[in-house]
Amino acid sequence: MVERAGRVEGKVAIVTGAGSTPGPGVGTGKATAVALAREGASVLLVDLHPERAEETRAMIAEEGGKAEVFAGDATRAEACEAMVRTAVEAFGTVDVLVNNIGLASLGTVVDTTEEAWDRALDINLRTAFLASKYAVPVMAAKGAGSIVNIASISALRGDGTLAYSAAKGGLIAMTVDMAYSHGREGIRVNAIAPGHITTPMVMSVSAPGPRADFMNTMRSEAGLLGTPGTGWDVAWAAVYLASDEARWVTGATLPVESGVLSVTPLMMAPRLRGVPEPGE
Ligand SMILES: NC(=O)c1ccc[n+]([C@@H]2O[C@H](COP(=O)([O-])OP(=O)(O)OC[C@H]3O[C@@H](n4cnc5c(N)ncnc54)[C@H](O)[C@@H]3O)[C@@H](O)[C@H]2O)c1
Numbered sequence: 001m002v003e004r005a006g007r008v009e010g011k012v013a014i015v016t017g018a019g020s021t022p023g024p025g026v027g028t029g030k031a032t033a034v035a036l037a038r039e040g041a042s043v044l045l046v047d048l049h050p051e052r053a054e055e056t057r058a059m060i061a062e063e064g065g066k067a068e069v070f071a072g073d074a075t076r077a078e079a080c081e082a083m084v085r086t087a088v089e090a091f092g093t094v095d096v097l098v099n100n101i102g103l104a105s106l107g108t109v110v111d112t113t114e115e116a117w118d119r120a121l122d123i124n125l126r127t128a129f130l131a132s133k134y135a136v137p138v139m140a141a142k143g144a145g146s147i148v149n150i151a152s153i154s155a156l157r158g159d160g161t162l163a164y165s166a167a168k169g170g171l172i173a174m175t176v177d178m179a180y181s182h183g184r185e186g187i188r189v190n191a192i193a194p195g196h197i198t199t200p201m202v203m204s205v206s207a208p209g210p211r212a213d214f215m216n217t218m219r220s221e222a223g224l225l226g227t228p229g230t231g232w233d234v235a236w237a238a239v240y241l242a243s244d245e246a247r248w249v250t251g252a253t254l255p256v257e258s259g260v261l262s263v264t265p266l267m268m269a270p271r272l273r274g275v276p277e278p279g280e
Helices: 030-037 050-062 077-091 112-140 162-185 200-203 210-221 231-242 265-270
Strands: 010-014 042-047 066-071 094-099 145-150 188-196 252-257
Touching: 010 030, 010 077, 010 112, 030 042, 030 066, 030 094, 030 231, 042 050, 042 077, 050 066, 066 077, 077 112, 077 145, 094 112, 094 231, 112 145, 112 162, 112 188, 145 162, 145 231, 162 188, 188 231, 231 252
Parallel strands: 010 042, 010 094, 042 066, 094 145, 145 188, 188 252
Antiparallel strands: none
């Protein structure tokens, strides 16, 4: 049993993409679902791969928390409508929606195919649009709710992920627009922009080898703190934004990125550890 601080005690949360790509470590959706449950929420765990969400459910159940799995493809309106209905039937309402589904894809404006563009927008943006479309009326009817959109620093800095960046930028734009439209209904809408965190999804993208090791070292070294970030770092930010502690925070994008947006890349050069300096 885990000691509960109760920061979201009695609330009902939906977390989309609440499973995690198989591998060591934890994805942001899985960590967020577990953290919300630890803080007293009942959580509906939405994932295309139910066996992944089932692992999250087992982890929550082991800690004495409450969660149910909803298997579905959140790019589809019927699935999102059914997901919200299921949360209401299982737990009575929806107080919190964490739009966490996302998948990075490399490509420039020249080599990104139309199919890859559509897919990136479907996964990273349409899922949040549809989930919100059906969750907002439930929140509006009770005059309260919190939506947390998991964006990325890719929306704010160039990194060769054209379609993904465009989708995440769209998610940040959607965040402020929804915050405007639904503020008077008591609904807060915020985004989190994670940096170069280490999750199983990220680690599964590149083949093991010296280059992958170097890039992994740089995930830590590129930030001001020089330490690795994980799904848990995003999860605790999401718990804050979901909770009443953030009652006066809406329309914000919170970077969780070890300060990579706060420094010019050149000035990080002398701080890189394990990278040889040129001779004096
Ligand atoms: N890992 C990073 O460095 C990083 C950085 C910035 C932002 N992010 C964002 O964090 C979020 C989660 O990333 P992660 O690394 O934890 O990923 P992950 O792959 O471990 O988890 C995402 C889950 O979403 C599920 N999913 C995918 N498409 C779905 C669909 N159509 N319907 C329902 N479920 C679906 C997957 O099955 C998976 O279990 C994403 O939005 C990602 O863009 C990650």
